[in-house]
Amino acid sequence: TQLLEQSPQFLSIQEGENLTVYCNSSSVFSSLQWYRQEPGEGPVLLVTVVTGGEVKKLKRLTFQFGDARKDSSLHITAAQPGDTGLYLCAGCHNFNKFYFGSGTKLNVKP
Amino acid sequence: ETGVTQTPRHLVMGMTNKKSLKCEQHLGHNAMYWYKQSAKKPLELMFVYNFKEQTENNSVPSRFSPECPNSSHLFLHLHTLQPEDSALYLCASSSGQAGSSGNTIYFGEGSWLTVV
Numbered sequence: 001t002q003l004l005e006q007s008p009q010f011l012s013i014q015e016g017e018n019l020t021v022y023c024n025s026s027s028v029f030s031s032l033q034w035y036r037q038e039p040g041e042g043p044v045l046l047v048t049v050v051t052g053g054e055v056k057k058l059k060r061l062t063f064q065f066g067d068a069r070k071d072s073s074l075h076i077t078a079a080q081p082g083d084t085g086l087y088l089c090a091g092c093h094n095f096n097k098f099y100f101g102s103g104t105k106l107n108v109k110p
Numbered sequence: 111e112t113g114v115t116q117t118p119r120h121l122v123m124g125m126t127n128k129k130s131l132k133c134e135q136h137l138g139h140n141a142m143y144w145y146k147q148s149a150k151k152p153l154e155l156m157f158v159y160n161f162k163e164q165t166e167n168n169s170v171p172s173r174f175s176p177e178c179p180n181s182s183h184l185f186l187h188l189h190t191l192q193p194e195d196s197a198l199y200l201c202a203s204s205s206g207q208a209g210s211s212g213n214t215i216y217f218g219e220g221s222w223l224t225v226v
Binding site for chain 2: 030031033035040041042043044045048050088090092095096098100101102103
């Protein structure tokens with residue numbers, strides 16, 4: 001079983017639609033990260049959230065850390081084909097233990 | 111540019127070959143990691159080094175041998191691999207320091223390994 005459950009696993013939408021990806025756990029994390037990964041490349045960091053209830057925005061992407069620091073969401077507004085990729089969440093326990101979700105494969109069709 | 115550099119980016123090797131993957135980080139971090147990523151599987155942690163000492167070996171077969179000569183460099187030595195070892199191998203680093211908030215793990219670009 002995964003410590004971090006990520007949903008949905010797959011998402012195929014039309015350009016211009018909105019979407020939300022969820023990352024849930026029963027464990028508390030000291031920080032949580034979101035990454036985007038393209039095929040054959042390493043995951044690229046999008047954001048780190050640290051404080052319970054924290055909301056961070058990166059252009060059309062909005063990240064939220066749950067009040068209890070156990071879950072997080074990534075919301076994309078008006079998705080574009082360039083948003084296509086694998087989205088990964090990771091939670092940090094202690095200082096060097098990171099747990100990853102299984103990923104959400106997003107396909108945005110033009 | 112993430113501050114973590116991996117070489118080579120692509121490697122094809124026979125089952126009897128010996129090769130090495132190299133990773134260097136320019137972030138001043140103290141923890142370094144090797145992950146394996148196969149198609150349709152989640153990221154698998156292989157090894158963790160903190161201040162050059164191995165702190166985690168996730169039941170990795172001995173045909174994979176890590177080496178961490180200093181906090182900035184990490185190697186993965188490969189010997190007599192199997193075709194099922196073909197995957198994307200990712201190096202990563204983090205501050206590795208207790209008490210620091212916002213601890214984040216940064217990845218290299220990955221090394222695509224094909225075993226033939």
